[in-house]
Structure formats: structure tokens, C-alpha cells
Amino acid sequence: MLLNQQITAVNMSNLPIIYKLCRMAKIMETVNAEVNWRLENTKVSPGFLIESLVISTLSCRKPL
DSSP states (O other), X not given: OGGGOOOOOOOOTTHHHHHHXXXXXXXXXXXXXXXXXXXXXXXXXXXXXXXXXXXXXXXXXXXX
């Protein structure tokens, strides 16, 4: 029955919504297409870094 189950609540805030909106807006793909960067010089794309900064800023956290 349902009485024996435990429910754990986790506050995810607005991060999943902001993440999905960034993906729908294709921020990472747009930045990667416009910026000249070499794959062999970095492990993380500039588009991913910008997308992370946008998500961090919109979630009321200090920028990375």
C-alpha cells in the first residue's frame, strides 16, 4: 500500500525550466557556429560555457 512508501522532496528550483528554454533557443549551437574556436585547444565548447552562464545568472546565483 501507499502507507509504507517514503517520499523524498527535492527542490529543483527553476533550473530544469531554464535549461530547457536555453536548449529550445539553441544558444549553444548559435554561439558555436559564430565563434571561431579550435576543438583541440579546449575540452568544453564556448557555446556550453555561455549557456552555463545564462542558466546560472537566470537562476539568481552568482555568475560562474
